[in-house]
Amino acid sequence: MKKLLVLVLAMVMVLSLFVSCNKEAETPTITLMQGKPEIDAMLSAYALAWGAANNVNVVIKSIGGASGGLGPQLKADFAAGDMPDIFAFDGLQSYKDWEGLILDLSGEPWVSKTAVAFTYNGKTYGFPVAVEGWGMAYNADVLAQAGVDPRTLVNYAGYQAAFAKIDAMKAQLGLDSVVSMAAGIEMGWVTAHHNFNSLLSNGLRYGDLSVVNNLLAGNVDARRLSEYADWVELLFKYADKTILTTGNYDSQVGAFATGKAAFLHQGNWTDPNMKAANATFTMAFAPHGSTAAATDGIFVAAPSFYAVNKDSDNVALAKKFLTDLATTAAGHTYMVTEAGMIPAFSGISLQPSGQLSQSVQAYAAAGKVYSWNQYYFSEDFRDKTLSPIYNQFAGGQINKAQFIDLMTQAFIDNKE
Amino acid sequence: MTSKSERRLSFWLFLAPVLIAFAVVIVVPFVLGIFYSFTNWTSSARADNALRFIGLENYIATFKDAAFAHSFGITVGYTLLNMIAINFMAFSLALLVTSKIKLSKFYRVGFFLPNLIGGLILGYIWQFIFNNAIPSLGKILPIFSFLSSPENLMLGNPASAIMALVIVGTWQYAGYIMMIYVAAIENIPVELMEAAMIDGASPFQRLRAITLPMVAQAFTVTMFLTLVQSFKQFDVNVSLTSGGPSTIFMDQPILGTELLALNIYNTAFRSNLLAMGQARAVLFFLVLTVISLIQVGMNKKKELEL
Numbered sequence: 250m251k252k253l254l255v256l257v258l259a260m261v262m263v264l265s266l267f268v269s270c271n272k273e274a275e276t277p278t279i280t281l282m283q284g285k286p287e288i289d290a291m292l293s294a295y296a297l298a299w300g301a302a303n304n305v306n307v308v309i310k311s312i313g314g315a316s317g318g319l320g321p322q323l324k325a326d327f328a329a330g331d332m333p334d335i336f337a338f339d340g341l342q343s344y345k346d347w348e349g350l351i352l353d354l355s356g357e358p359w360v361s362k363t364a365v366a367f368t369y370n371g372k373t374y375g376f377p378v379a380v381e382g383w384g385m386a387y388n389a390d391v392l393a394q395a396g397v398d399p400r401t402l403v404n405y406a407g408y409q410a411a412f413a414k415i416d417a418m419k420a421q422l423g424l425d426s427v428v429s430m431a432a433g434i435e436m437g438w439v440t441a442h443h444n445f446n447s448l449l450s451n452g453l454r455y456g457d458l459s460v461v462n463n464l465l466a467g468n469v470d471a472r473r474l475s476e477y478a479d480w481v482e483l484l485f486k487y488a489d490k491t492i493l494t495t496g497n498y499d500s501q502v503g504a505f506a507t508g509k510a511a512f513l514h515q516g517n518w519t520d521p522n523m524k525a526a527n528a529t530f531t532m533a534f535a536p537h538g539s540t541a542a543a544t545d546g547i548f549v550a551a552p553s554f555y556a557v558n559k560d561s562d563n564v565a566l567a568k569k570f571l572t573d574l575a576t577t578a579a580g581h582t583y584m585v586t587e588a589g590m591i592p593a594f595s596g597i598s599l600q601p602s603g604q605l606s607q608s609v610q611a612y613a614a615a616g617k618v619y620s621w622n623q624y625y626f627s628e629d630f631r632d633k634t635l636s637p638i639y640n641q642f643a644g645g646q647i648n649k650a651q652f653i654d655l656m657t658q659a660f661i662d663n664k665e
Numbered sequence: 666m667t668s669k670s671e672r673r674l675s676f677w678l679f680l681a682p683v684l685i686a687f688a689v690v691i692v693v694p695f696v697l698g699i700f701y702s703f704t705n706w707t708s709s710a711r712a713d714n715a716l717r718f719i720g721l722e723n724y725i726a727t728f729k730d731a732a733f734a735h736s737f738g739i740t741v742g743y744t745l746l747n748m749i750a751i752n753f754m755a756f757s758l759a760l761l762v763t764s765k766i767k768l769s770k771f772y773r774v775g776f777f778l779p780n781l782i783g784g785l786i787l788g789y790i791w792q793f794i795f796n797n798a799i800p801s802l803g804k805i806l807p808i809f810s811f812l813s814s815p816e817n818l819m820l821g822n823p824a825s826a827i828m829a830l831v832i833v834g835t836w837q838y839a840g841y842i843m844m845i846y847v848a849a850i851e852n853i854p855v856e857l858m859e860a861a862m863i864d865g866a867s868p869f870q871r872l873r874a875i876t877l878p879m880v881a882q883a884f885t886v887t888m889f890l891t892l893v894q895s896f897k898q899f900d901v902n903v904s905l906t907s908g909g910p911s912t913i914f915m916d917q918p919i920l921g922t923e924l925l926a927l928n929i930y931n932t933a934f935r936s937n938l939l940a941m942g943q944a945r946a947v948l949f950f951l952v953l954t955v956i957s958l959i960q961v962g963m964n965k966k967k968e969l970e971l
Contacts, residue, residue, distance in 0.1 A: 345712070346709040490816075494815060629936035633732070637912075
């Protein structure tokens with residue numbers, strides 16, 4: 250029995266040693282959780298340098314994945330009482346999930362330097378991670394060969410003519426298809442998030458929510474929807490059927506990067522893929538053609554925001570981390586040169602190297618931008634209601650009239 | 666202290682780590698899960714996030730959901746097909762590798778190997794095979810030219826995509842089940858086989874009258890394993906089809922190959938309805954328990970004692 254007692258006592262001592270070791274750490278730790286695995290290495294390196302300079306231990310956690318990996322992880326951490334000090338969110342719907350936890354950052358020095366911070370009821374809550382944009386990316390070399398002027402790509406009629414012309418010359422231009430478009434369920438974010446936004450904001454003033462509010466109230470503008478359906482039909486008609494119905498991100502982007510498609514329905518985040526595929530042709534963005542009227546801009550906004558956790562023990566440090574990111578030269582170098590992002594703040598002279606990023610920057614500088622309004626609809630609605638409708642249309646199970654009917658019905662059912 | 670109580674103490678102390686682990690990772694989450702399924706729990710800091718008791722609302726909404734009904738139907742179908750396919754393949758392979766062919770040890774390892782590859786990776790590999798390799802086979806060989814047509818892609822329509830899931834599920838799991846059959850077949854007393862051979866029984870008669878009854882015990886295990894494995898299929902489903910392509914069910918456009926486990930995951934994390942996902946998980950548990958009990962009961966009756 251004595252032996253047992255000794256054993257138990259020894260175990261208690263060992264345990265208490267572990268506990269006290271943890272308590273002894275003097276340097277404060279802040280944790281940042283974000284959803285872009287592709288910038289994890291660069292952000293970690295920056296955080297390490299910043300932490301060393303400020304005597305802080307910064308932990309970067311990057312959770313990516315096709316099915317919104319960050320959201321579930323945050324919920325699990327919240328349930329476990331282990332929320333990070335800084336975390337990323339992507340718009341109104343996810344802001345509402347964490348409303349009780351997100352600190353008001355209106356007084357921060359970087360607020361006046363950006364136009365795309367996340368604001369709600371007049372207060373600033375989110376630090377814009379970067380600026381991203383999408384339109385119709387085109388291969389300028391192929392367009393020149395086919396004799397298509399990119400300046401005509403401003404409305405439905407312009408695209409219809411260009412697509413028909415290029416389609417007739419496919420063999421001559423070495424193309425498999427005109428547009429690289431994906432509409433599988435896995436690629437629902439291309440259709441039901443990005444393409445869907447053409448219906449919501451194309452041709453409208455930046456931040457104009459008239460169409461969104463009408464659709465949320467179940468009032469469908471039949472003409473706008475019908476013009477939009479024409480656009481979707483056009484994209485699907487001239488797309489490679491295999492990529493359209495079953496392709497994934499790599500096959501969609503790959504077709505454009507290897508010169509097998511003249512257009513790509515994606516954004517400037519494909520720049521690293523273009524580089525990896527050694528795509529040397531000239532490329533840029535053109536506006537979407539989802540309306541009969543001409544439009545001259547592409548969809549540009551901050552894709553995600555950093556929020557500071559109100560209940561964090563180190564709110565001041567977390568705020569300083571974000572401020573330094575936006576206002577110091579080291580922060581700028583990390584954002585633009587290292588991570589290749591388009592900075593969301595003024596007063597930065599660095600330029601990303603990717604052609605598509607530069608195109609987005611040019612549109613933004615000219616003020617020819619339309620907002621991202623898809624976040625006003627829940628992820629549930631977009632992924633589980635809209636995405637299957639696009640998928641049916643792409644697969645040819647339903648025609649355009651049925652597509653319009655199903656979309657109309659979906660908006661009516663979505664009304665709260 | 667008497668040695669008896671000392672022994673009892675050490676008994677419980679040695680058992681404690683297991684008991685504590687079991688309680689913490691199984692019992693507590695299970696009870697909490699049932700509790701949450703009757704609430705509006707979301708695990709988020711919403712403005713109105715007070716935990717409220719809402720009775721059976723989650724369960725009622727689940728039964729009204731067309732996507733859930735569809736998932737349930739295709740999961741049952743998929744499970745049946747998968748059980749048949751896996752067990753048929755596994756038993757055939759087991760007969761093959763226990764026969765006197767050359768390199769049988771090598772085949773055993775080969776057939777078992779796919780089981781060591783994670784389901785997610787397996788799904789992506791097979792996605793490539795179905796979307797790229799098979800169509801390009803159609804381009805090379807004129808006889809198979811129909812394969813390269815986009816309308817004939819396995820993952821292009823819901824019915825054939827389910828078959829694709831069965832193919833991948835069988836490829837992944839048949840080797841593992843084969844090992845169980847191999848062990849059972851090798852345990853059959855040699856005298857029985859020799860006696861039958863002397864009596865002039867054909868290989869088929871030996872299979873039907875000796876091998877099958879003698880491995881009935883293994884059938885109980887393998888049927889149970891394949892049933893549970895198929896019913897809970899998640900990772901291959903996510904990576905191979907992500908629930909697509911879509912289909913129209915009860916006049917609603919929904920995901921065509923979303924098995925139950927994926928439906929629960931999507932409900933909880935995509936639709937942000939954690940409590941409803943929990944309610945579905947409880948239903949999932951009940952259904953799986955009942956089906957497995959029936960299956961084990963049925964198989965037990967067929968077992969043979971020597």
